[in-house]
Amino acid sequence: MNVTLADAAWPEPAPASAPVLDPHTGRGFLSRGRVLGLLGPAFVAAVAFVDPGNFGTNISAGASYGYLLLWTVVVANLMAVLVQYLSAKLGLATGCSLAEVCREQTSTPVRIGLWLVAESVVVMTDLAEFVGGAIALNLLFGMPLLLGGLVMASATMLVLRMRVRGLDGFPVVVVSLLFLLALSFVYLFTFAPPRAGSAAGGLVPHFNGAQSAFLACGIVGATVMPHAVFLHSALSGGLHGRTVTTIRTAAMLRYIRRDVVIAMGLAGIINAMMLVIATHLSPNAGTSLHAAHSEFTRNQGTVFASVFAVALLASALASASVGVYSGQAIMQGFLRRNSSVFVRRMVSALPALVILALVSDPTRALVFSQVALAFGLPFALVPLVVFTGRRGVMGSFVNRRRTTLAALAVTAVIVALNAFLLANLGRA
Numbered sequence: 001m002n003v004t005l006a007d008a009a010w011p012e013p014a015p016a017s018a019p020v021l022d023p024h025t026g027r028g029f030l031s032r033g034r035v036l037g038l039l040g041p042a043f044v045a046a047v048a049f050v051d052p053g054n055f056g057t058n059i060s061a062g063a064s065y066g067y068l069l070l071w072t073v074v075v076a077n078l079m080a081v082l083v084q085y086l087s088a089k090l091g092l093a094t095g096c097s098l099a100e101v102c103r104e105q106t107s108t109p110v111r112i113g114l115w116l117v118a119e120s121v122v123v124m125t126d127l128a129e130f131v132g133g134a135i136a137l138n139l140l141f142g143m144p145l146l147l148g149g150l151v152m153a154s155a156t157m158l159v160l161r162m163r164v165r166g167l168d169g170f171p172v173v174v175v176s177l178l179f180l181l182a183l184s185f186v187y188l189f190t191f192a193p194p195r196a197g198s199a200a201g202g203l204v205p206h207f208n209g210a211q212s213a214f215l216a217c218g219i220v221g222a223t224v225m226p227h228a229v230f231l232h233s234a235l236s237g238g239l240h241g242r243t244v245t246t247i248r249t250a251a252m253l254r255y256i257r258r259d260v261v262i263a264m265g266l267a268g269i270i271n272a273m274m275l276v277i278a279t280h281l282s283p284n285a286g287t288s289l290h291a292a293h294s295e296f297t298r299n300q301g302t303v304f305a306s307v308f309a310v311a312l313l314a315s316a317l318a319s320a321s322v323g324v325y326s327g328q329a330i331m332q333g334f335l336r337r338n339s340s341v342f343v344r345r346m347v348s349a350l351p352a353l354v355i356l357a358l359v360s361d362p363t364r365a366l367v368f369s370q371v372a373l374a375f376g377l378p379f380a381l382v383p384l385v386v387f388t389g390r391r392g393v394m395g396s397f398v399n400r401r402r403t404t405l406a407a408l409a410v411t412a413v414i415v416a417l418n419a420f421l422l423a424n425l426g427r428a
Helices: 005-009 041-050 052-065 070-094 098-105 108-141 145-161 170-191 196-201 210-224 226-239 242-246 249-278 283-287 289-300 302-335 341-358 363-376 378-388 391-397 401-423
Strands: none
Touching: 041 070, 041 170, 041 210, 041 226, 041 249, 041 302, 052 108, 052 210, 052 249, 052 283, 052 289, 052 302, 052 363, 070 098, 070 210, 070 226, 070 249, 070 378, 070 391, 070 401, 098 108, 098 226, 098 302, 098 378, 108 145, 108 226, 108 289, 108 302, 108 341, 108 363, 108 378, 145 170, 145 302, 145 341, 170 249, 170 302, 210 226, 210 249, 210 363, 210 401, 226 302, 226 363, 226 378, 283 289, 289 302, 289 363, 302 341, 363 378, 363 401, 378 391, 378 401
């Protein structure tokens, strides 16, 4: 139960890295400085919430329906805050990832079933990252899509192997890419601002046919992200043990709440800006990222379109690197087996490379992958809610009744949305 993510994520031992949380100061794992020291595991997990799948769903939603689904982005982000808080709390309380807790607390058939769904989720996630990165490289440099996918695979391996002053450079690089993405969208938002009245109307929950529900389901899948549930619990497992005994439980909970709220808030703002910027596109431009880039070039200029492509590339590179960590945590947690990072990267990249080789414009695959993630969400959320509500698992960190009820409501909404989509799949 106490195998760490570092053991799971590397095929050979790596030099010791800085702790996720300093046990004396309570500062985050990126630095002990005044600014970066405030950044914790949620900022790594947050990368999963602004991946190329979010580009695909938010751009399609904004171009096709204007501000209609802005409320979905807001609600999905609020769901993500609660879910990621529970995930971090589980890791903090047990020192284990959600996958490890599932392995210890469920029967073999259930464990294998949950593992298979989780691995499928990772494949769908990697599909979005590789396709998005290949599209970005094509937009920026005219690189063929298949070659772009191979470059993405190589680049993520470099990020995962990077070390800075003897420490694991992965979190520093990934969070730096997250902030590059945020700055890019601040620039885009400045030159493509919202229409206040219409944006306010988009905060009222409603749909306009099955296709809008299909996109809403994709937005939820792209925002809550089941693989990030497994990842965040694994990252927060480093806070367990000596750290928990050194810092009071209440202080620890305040830390992870702050970490989650700030990180998820940043991701939510980026997602909202994506959709708002897309409302400046025609409906036809929302059918693909290539079409969106072309229309941005015509209407807003080359610099604007290039910044959009740079943001997409930063998103793809960061989230693809995070995806490998998620896959390692899932396999080690459920099966107690480690795999070579290189082998996992290549195997999970294969579906995306096939799509890039056979499909001229794979943006549609981005949206479908995010819908698939929405269907995989209950298989991560139900165990999370069950285990965080058990005192035997969580001890003093066990959920309060209202927290469990809120988490059950989130799960019910996602299941209902999935059921609605299935019932209207022929019209979506």
